[in-house]
Amino acid sequence: MRLLSIMFLAAFLVIAGCTTSPVEEDLFEEEPFEDSVIEQDPVPEEVHEEPVVEEEQIPEEVHEEPVVEEEVTEETTEGVDRVIEVEGGMYYFEPSVIEVEAGETIEFVFNNVQGMHDMWIPSLEAGTSVINSGQSESFIYTFDEAGTFDFLCTVGSHAAQGMVGEIIVS
Numbered sequence: 001m002r003l004l005s006i007m008f009l010a011a012f013l014v015i016a017g018c019t020t021s022p023v024e025e026d027l028f029e030e031e032p033f034e035d036s037v038i039e040q041d042p043v044p045e046e047v048h049e050e051p052v053v054e055e056e057q058i059p060e061e062v063h064e065e066p067v068v069e070e071e072v073t074e075e076t077t078e079g080v081d082r083v084i085e086v087e088g089g090m091y092y093f094e095p096s097v098i099e100v101e102a103g104e105t106i107e108f109v110f111n112n113v114q115g116m117h118d119m120w121i122p123s124l125e126a127g128t129s130v131i132n133s134g135q136s137e138s139f140i141y142t143f144d145e146a147g148t149f150d151f152l153c154t155v156g157s158h159a160a161q162g163m164v165g166e167i168i169v170s
């Protein structure tokens with residue numbers, strides 16, 4: 001009787017073990033599927049949100065940098081060896097002869113005191129735009145080669161009337 005009861009218990013446990021284990025496996029298989037579906041949705045949403053935050057930060061940094069550069073420009077522009085001020089009026093440049101050493105990077109500040117003028121170096125295609133009386137405009141040029149470069153005012157017949165000068169690079 002004891003052997004039979006042990007056999008029945010063993011058989012019952014085996015059957016019970018066989019029937020319960022497939023049910024548990026089914027539950028485990030379904031749950032990972034649900035988790036994977038839930039995990040996939042938030043990932044695209046996070047990716048969309050991050051670029052928006054980065055784009056907002058980049059313009060703020062860019063806006064701050066030019067302010068620092070403008071403060072430096074008031075004293076000495078980076079890379080400029082010398083600042084030369086040139087006055088323009090009816091009908092002259094002062095100074096009209098400017099001496100520069102080869103290799104120098106010059107910032108010309110053209111101050112127009114009367115009339116409409118520009119300061120233009122035709123052979124180098126460098127200079128200012130035409131500006132009104134009382135205005136100033138600067139341009140930067142690096143003189144790599146020695147030589148003499150004429151500059152003039154391109155407005156009307158101003159050059160013929162005396163608005164000419166020369167830059168001597170040695």
Ligand SMILES: [Cu+2]
Nearest residue numbers: 117153155158
């Ligand atoms: Cu002029």
